[in-house]
Amino acid sequence: MKTPKPTNGHSSSDSLDVGMTRNLGRQMVSLATMLLAWFGTWAAQGADIHVPADYPTVQQGLYASRSGDRVVLAAGTYMENVILVSNVTVCASDGLDPTSVVVGAASGAVFSGGDIVGVVLRGFTVDGFGSASTGIWVNDTEILVDGLIVTGCQAGMDYAHWPTIKVLNSRFHHNEVGAVINGGVVRDSTFSQNSQNGISVETWNWSENAIRNCQIASNGNFGIAVNRLIDPLTIGPDNSIFSNAVADVANLDGFSVVRAEGNWWGQAPPDPSRLLGNVDYIPYVGGSAPPANGIIQVPADYPTIQMGLYAASAGGRVVLAAGTYEANVLLVPDVTICASDGLDPTSVVVGAASGAVFSGGDFGGVVLRGFTIDGHETATQGIWANSTEILIDRMIVTRCQNGLEEYNWPRIHVLNSWFHGNEDGMNLGGTMDTLIEGTVISDNVNDGIALASWPNGTIRNCRIADNGRNGITVAYEFDGLVIGPGNSIYGNRGFDIAYGDPDGYLPAENNWWGQAPPNLSRFSGNIDYIPYLAQQPSLVVTPTNQDFGSILLGETADQSFAVMNIGTGTLAGTVSVGAPFSVIGPSHYNLGVGQSTVVTIRYCPLAVGSHSNNATFSGGASASRPVIGNAHLPPELAVAPTTRTVASTAGTTTFVVTNSGGGSMLYDVSTEVSWLDLVDGEYGLNGGTITIAHLANPGMTARTGLVAVTTSDAGNSPVVVMVIQAGIPASLAIIPTGANVPAAASSGQEVAVMANVSWTAARGANSTWITITGGSSGSDNGTVTYNVAVNAADAARTGSIVVSGGGITRTCTVVQAAAAVDPGPDRNTLPHLSDNQSIAFT
Structure with missing residues (x-):
């Protein structure tokens, strides 16, 4: 028998101290030893002790049990505070029966165990009724909690020292704290509507992937509060953690990281403000927002x-x-x-x-x-x-x-x-x-x-x-x-x-x-029972309508209605429907009491557009069921533009996919070119934008990459478009572009060439007095060396070095100074001569 539902859920008590000191002195056993103990101690099979048939209380049943026995609770309410014993299972009579309720008779723990092994609690309800400090208290205890409902306690579960805990398929709700744990396995369980935290992790000490596939939601403080870590804690994957009042996960240990990948956080992407401290939450479930149509x-x-x-x-x-x-x-x-x-x-x-x-x-x-x-x-x-x-x-x-x-x-x-x-x-x-x-x-x-x-x-x-x-x-x-x-x-x-x-x-x-x-x-x-019915057939037709969806013009679609006689006597009737719908069969039925049949309606549209009619079922009170459908042209795949020309540098470009026909078209995009990468729009429905990133072209030759858009829904698939990327442009420069040299002959003059193309160097017109002595050609950077002959003329002369390549010509203009001319003696310095005197010049 169920206990009456409290009018306010359960009474509140003082805040539970989730930061209590734990004894950390016990040495950790090896993983192999732990697993051996974990599975070995629960393997024994024994007798069943029935409560209250064999013993009136759960405690008396436990005291009478032996290792491997089960204490089986009939449906009902048991007001007790129970001390557990080793290697005994306490379970509901029907495997999972929440109407078997153990209510704490006094403050303290409803169930408590100290330094024992092989304990199993399965398939019933633990109710603290607002006064119990703990639903399940374990002190150095090895325990499996499976299929339990724990409610109305300060802490649904709590521990001391180093217990070994496994929680499966259970629900902890309307407690102050759902469960306080330090390790073990928590899977396939719900922690919700607790007034403080869903789960408080005091000191995590060995388990990997220990909290997974759980729903931890709508708690009054934190979904999961992590107070201290010795070993790494992994929350996930496949948990659903959302709508907790302050934060969904709070890592209060300032030195460690909580790994929480592969969970659902109530939205995608998650709200980082819902995660306090160092919490790794990427990747997360639900990588995209819900669809606009819901x-x-x-x-x-x-x-x-x-x-x-x-x-x-x-x-x-x-x-x-x-x-x-x-x-x-x-x-x-x-x-x-x-x-x-x-x-x-x-x-x-x-x-x-x-x-x-x-x-x-x-x-x-x-x-x-x-x-x-x-x-x-x-x-x-x-x-x-x-x-x-x-x-x-x-x-x-x-x-x-x-x-x-x-x-x-x-x-x-x-x-x-x-x-x-x-x-x-x-x-x-x-x-x-x-x-x-x-x-x-x-x-x-x-x-x-x-x-x-x-x-x-x-x-x-x-x-x-x-x-x-x-x-x-x-x-x-x-x-x-x-x-x-x-x-x-x-x-x-x-x-x-x-x-x-x-x-x-x-x-x-x-x-x-x-x-x-x-x-x-x-x-x-x-x-x-009076008045009662005489024989009277009663027609039930389900569903209330049929939507044939959108189909290709020229094709057909079938949907069915279930016709049932849930009354008495024989139900005889017919089915009819107007065009473009027809009854495939059966169009008549004759149903005895409780009998049913399936009537198939076919949609065969002759024109594009929406169509509707009513299928009419006679017999009994008769019934009319709407039928609707839509006919469309076949999908037609289109991608625009057909070609994109891009620069030689790295960047992105886009194409637009559309369904220019009708119906639904699911498409995929691919490319086998290594220098193209699909950034967005790799697949879509009926249309969208493809964003493609291209790497820089390392060569001077233009290159072409193909992008294929493929769909099984359109007859013109695939559509292939091109990305044409220009090569690196030709570059040729010289230093200097001009030089002044003396009239005297000189050698070792230089022109530096900077190029990414093949080039040649030659002297220009009227430059026979210039001789190129080195670097007359090259394929990248180089140096042209040249000599100049003496200029004996009394005027300067101009020549050039011409460098050409890749369609580019660069000229270095060389100007050579004029030769120096001796003007002879200055007349003012000559001696004065008398008549008949002369000066001889040699």
Whole structure:
């Protein structure tokens, strides 16, 4: 029996000191020894001790146990503070039953263990009820916590010294701190809505990849607070850490780095301000923002349902293509998971491990629509709703212990679905405003619907038949539960309805009980069944509409409606629909009680555009279902421009991809040229911009690179475009460009040549007096040497050295000075001569 839901969740107490001193003196054992102890001590098999059948309390059962035994708790509430013993498992009777609740009888720890090994706690609820200091306290203890719910404590879990801890598939919520740990393994668990931290790491001392595939969200302080590290701590991959009040991860150890790669942080890219201290969070899950239309395709956009959910925005849809997905999925608020065709039972989610295939926490807006959940006979629940507001529409749920199970007052609506082949079709208790309508609950091993304490809601227009025990079991008193009208409840092997409250009357009027008047032996307890229905067929057609999507003009598309008689008697009817839709078959049906058929409608458009009509189903109250579709021309791939010419230097260039036809075109871009790199737009849908980076051209010759855009959706694929890159331009320069030399002959004059081309040097016109003596040609930098002859003339002369190459000519102008001329003696210096005197010149 469940404990009543506290009006305020749980009472608050003083802040838990998460910085308490730990004894660090114990030596660490080797990893091999630790693993041997880890697996070896839990291997023994023993007897089962049942509480309260064999012993009235959990503690007495433990004291009576031997190594390898299990203490098995029946559903109910146990007010105790329990001291654990070595090598004994404490578990729920049904493997995972949160209605087995151990409540702390006094302050202190609900469960505590000191210097013991081989402890297993599995599948029940630990409730501190706002007064327990700790849900599970371990002091040098080796413990496995599997499938537990821990709530209402100052710390859901805490430790002293060096315990060995493994936490799997559990939920720690509405505590002050979810768990205080120093090492071990934490996987596949939820830490949410704790008033302080989700997880406090005091001293991490040996584990790698120890916190992974967990949801750590909506806590009142930090998601994960890391106070001190001895060995590196890795958080991830595959955690979902978001919406914690102060920060998602706080590394308070100023000397170490917390590795937290491969996680989802509530958005992509993550907000770095949500991570305090040294936290490595790249790469992260969800490398791009959610799509603008809010639709995420699995596996086209993300390979798994969980990754699609983490990337989805509020109000978005995660759409499953036909196929099988092995997963245990943590739901998120305000997101719909649905089949790609609206109703496609071939989209099958199979539980990858024991536990719930889909599980939800304390949030709303969840929708599951139009696919199959298969527990494969190992899943404890197909859908587990813990304080969750959820709509289940047109689902098939099969081969689970419980097709649908709830805890802690969720709000559940189930419409037009089928629960069959489970142990219990539905196991519900303290639900709020539950509605089960138009649904078949049949051929389950035990009960079709099992209702525990204080159920509230309506069950109407359903077929609840051929279950192995009772059609509907109401164990205790109810609060506003109404069964009817319009249900067909018959053929269950136990009772059609069993009501366990001897003082109450269960309202179940206006239903069909397999015969009229009903057989009263089919009821157990006080059932108000009058008035009842005589035979009356009732038509149910699902889904409420069919969208054929957009198809190529000239092609056809088929969609189906499920037609079911959930009433009594025989349902006879026909199906009709207007063009461009037609009924492929069957167009007539004749259905007995509980029988169904599938009607296929074909869309065959003759013109481009949108089309709509109504499929009309007769019989019973009849029904009309809208059908819509769109026809388009085939996709046409276009890339512009066809050629880009770029400079020889490094840089980027772009091309634009468009779908110039109709429909949907998914394309890829590739190049096999090493000097081209795809920076952005490597793939896309219907169009986008391709950004290509090009390296610098090391040569002088232009080069061409090809870029191919390929799609399987367009007939003109591939389209190949070109990037033409210029070569390095020719360069030729000389120093000096001019020289002045004396009239005298000289040698060893130089002209420096700077070039990236082949060149030759020659003397220019009227330069016969210049002789090039060296460096008359070259292919890069070099030096031209030359001699000049004597200038005997009384005038300066000009010549040149001409250097040519690569279409470039450079000239060095050489000016040689004039020769010097002797003017003779100065007449003013000659002696005065008398008549008949002379001077002889030699």
